[in-house]
Amino acid sequence: MRVIAYYGRHDLREEEWPRPLPGRGEVRVRIQSVCICGSDITQYTTGKIGDVATPVPFVLGHEAAGIVDACGEGVNGLPQGTPVALEPNMPCGECEWCERGKLNLCPHVKFLGSAPVHGALAEYVVVPARHVVPVRARVTFAEMACIEPLAIGIYVVRKLGVGAGDTVAVFGVGGIGMVCVLAARASGARVVAVTDRVGSRLALAKQLGAERGVNVSERDAVREIMQLTGGRGVDVAIEAAGVPGALRDAVLSAAIGGRVAIAGIPHEESWELPAAVARRRELLIHNIRRCCHTTHAAVEWVERGVVNLAPLVTHRMPWEKAEDAFELAAARAEGTLRISLEPELPREPFYA
Numbered sequence: 001m002r003v004i005a006y007y008g009r010h011d012l013r014e015e016e017w018p019r020p021l022p023g024r025g026e027v028r029v030r031i032q033s034v035c036i037c038g039s040d041i042t043q044y045t046t047g048k049i050g051d052v053a054t055p056v057p058f059v060l061g062h063e064a065a066g067i068v069d070a071c072g073e074g075v076n077g078l079p080q081g082t083p084v085a086l087e088p089n090m091p092c093g094e095c096e097w098c099e100r101g102k103l104n105l106c107p108h109v110k111f112l113g114s115a116p117v118h119g120a121l122a123e124y125v126v127v128p129a130r131h132v133v134p135v136r137a138r139v140t141f142a143e144m145a146c147i148e149p150l151a152i153g154i155y156v157v158r159k160l161g162v163g164a165g166d167t168v169a170v171f172g173v174g175g176i177g178m179v180c181v182l183a184a185r186a187s188g189a190r191v192v193a194v195t196d197r198v199g200s201r202l203a204l205a206k207q208l209g210a211e212r213g214v215n216v217s218e219r220d221a222v223r224e225i226m227q228l229t230g231g232r233g234v235d236v237a238i239e240a241a242g243v244p245g246a247l248r249d250a251v252l253s254a255a256i257g258g259r260v261a262i263a264g265i266p267h268e269e270s271w272e273l274p275a276a277v278a279r280r281r282e283l284l285i286h287n288i289r290r291c292c293h294t295t296h297a298a299v300e301w302v303e304r305g306v307v308n309l310a311p312l313v314t315h316r317m318p319w320e321k322a323e324d325a326f327e328l329a330a331a332r333a334e335g336t337l338r339i340s341l342e343p344e345l346p347r348e349p350f351y352a
């Protein structure tokens with residue numbers, strides 16, 4: 001089968017690898033779309049994620065969708081040809097944290113596209129059946145691949161108890177910030193402002209229901225949000241840029257007694273926190289690691305049309321252009337958000 005193999009920073013090669021066989025309880029999925037996530041870009045440009053070096057050769061990609069191709073022994077209810085999204089987070093199921101239901105915190109977790117588990121930029125991927133989620137909606141495979149980030153957005157708003165009457169601001173509207181906007185809106189909250197440096201992303205966030213876009217290369221986000229809220233600040237401030245400035249802005253924009261999420265992935269070892277303000281306002285500051293128990297909610301939202309993920313997918317590119325696609329994604333240029341890499345002309349889902 002064809003794979004896109006990572007061979008070092010800025011070096012991807014198309015190769016022929018053996019096609020995997022599904023074992024007992026496993027399903028082989030024929031991949032139709034893989035969306036490039038910030039964590040893939042980090043590995044592609046720096047050769048590591050956190051303190052874990054990406055081995056060579058390695059297959060990246062975890063935001064993925066495809067069709068059921070073959071099932072191993074003991075797998076029922078997933079007929080060949082079923083359109084599915086992949087749930088990339090595979091906890092051990094046996095440790096203290098798994099037993100407590102904190103599946104995203106399992107220290108023995110295997111994660112698709114995170115060493116040593118090869119990812120989804122392959123023609124075929126084999127995963128345990130429970131990590132294959134049928135999607136019964138008339139959407140593209142690229143949209144199905146965005147179900148994984150949507151699940152993170154739902155997890156963030158669930159963790160912070162976002163609901164009707166809440167005012168929200170999202171600091172950084174890349175893929176994760178954008179799904180936080182969708183999830184907050186769908187939960188009944190007002191998204192009074194989003195921030196970013198990319199104009200097209202601010203425009204898209206507004207199209208998805210944010211009331212104001214603040215370009216932080218030109219304007220002061222905190223001052224703007226304080227003005228918009230009559231000096232009160234927002235109930236919920238979501239850092240989704242993975243940069244220290246966004247956390248600072250989030251803390252300083254939060255209302256007294258407000259909640260702050262750190263949903264971005266920091267590149268630095270440590271960040272500065274405006275500690276005096278955070279204490280005086282008694283802010284609840286919540287770290288976010290991936291997501292937990294929200295994939296089915298994300299699928300259901302897509303199936304019922306609660307959210308539309310189509311605008312998140314700005315580019316669909318063939319595998320031959322994998323390196324171009326990663327470079328484009330890494331540039332975070334105007335007009336880009338999620339870039340879908342597709343190994344063949346997708347046989348788009350067929351639900352009428």
Ligand SMILES: [Zn+2]
Pocket residue numbers: 037038039062063148149
């Ligand atoms: Zn991702």
Ligand SMILES: [Zn+2]
Pocket residue numbers: 091092093094095096097098099106107108109
């Ligand atoms: Zn575990």
